[in-house]
Amino acid sequence: MSVSSSSAHAVRVVIAGGGVAALEAMLALRTLAEDRVALQLVAPEREFTYRPLAVVEPFRVGEVGRFPLATLTKAAGAELRQGMVTSVDPERHVVVGDSGEETSYDVLLLALGARPMPAVANALTFRGPQDGGPLPRSSRRRLPARCGASSLRFRSRPAGLCPSTNSPSSRGRT
Numbered sequence: 001m002s003v004s005s006s007s008a009h010a011v012r013v014v015i016a017g018g019g020v021a022a023l024e025a026m027l028a029l030r031t032l033a034e035d036r037v038a039l040q041l042v043a044p045e046r047e048f049t050y051r052p053l054a055v056v057e058p059f060r061v062g063e064v065g066r067f068p069l070a071t072l073t074k075a076a077g078a079e080l081r082q083g084m085v086t087s088v089d090p091e092r093h094v095v096v097g098d099s100g101e102e103t104s105y106d107v108l109l110l111a112l113g114a115r116p117m118p119a120v121a122n123a124l125t126f127r128g129p130q131d132g133g134p135l136p137r138s139s140r141r142r143l144p145a146r147c148g149a150s151s152l153r154f155r156s157r158p159a160g161l162c163p164s165t166n167s168p169s170s171r172g173r174t
């Protein structure tokens with residue numbers, strides 16, 4: 001299968017990924033190259049998740065924004081294909097999806113993100129919305145530990161949370 005194009009001579013661009021990098025590339029290409037590109041986005045998700053707000057969800061002070069990829073790609077005049085890219089044949093300019101389907105491209109843009117892994121011993125690894133269940137209310141009430149002007153409260157002070165707690169300027173504040 002080939003990426004459909006609005007113009008016969010459009011450059012076929014396949015963008016693999018459904019994160020902010022892929023979407024920004026899609027929008028930038030459409031804005032800058034107009035109908036000289038035919039765009040196809042390949043991603044496994046149905047929705048784009050705005051991850052920064054995941055950090056406030058456990059504290060119940062906000063929620064993650066989610067936007068249908070189909071709506072975003074349609075607005076940019078791009079085609080959406082749901083699935084994973086499992087291999088690339090650079091000689092033939094073809095990507096293969098997890099369904100086995102082949103898509104040919106002139107330009108391939110990989111915006112596949114990174115795989116989060118635990119990096120600090122004894123620390124909570126927070127990957128995003130999948131780790132963002134609400135904190136039990138009790139954990140926010142007991143044994144307050146404050147850093148500077150922060151009003152976050154913890155059951156016990158996590159090691160290294162307030163490295164400057166013992167500095168003369170911060171003494172007596174916690």
Ligand SMILES: Cc1cc2nc3c(=O)[nH]c(=O)nc-3n(C[C@H](O)[C@H](O)[C@H](O)COP(=O)(O)OP(=O)(O)OC[C@H]3O[C@@H](n4cnc5c(N)ncnc54)[C@H](O)[C@@H]3O)c2cc1C
Nearest residue numbers: 017018019020021022043051052084085112113114127128
């Ligand atoms: C909790 C949290 C808070 C954050 N807060 C901020 C912030 O405040 N400010 C900030 O600038 N950044 C923040 N970040 C970082 C920011 O979210 C990332 O830098 C950004 O999401 C990276 O975007 P990306 O598109 O490169 O990758 P990702 O968002 O990881 O997207 C990768 C995409 O590629 C897809 N993909 C992977 N493999 C394949 C494949 N084989 N075929 C097809 N698709 C594939 C994935 O499914 C996904 O859609 C935060 C991150 C987290 C986790």
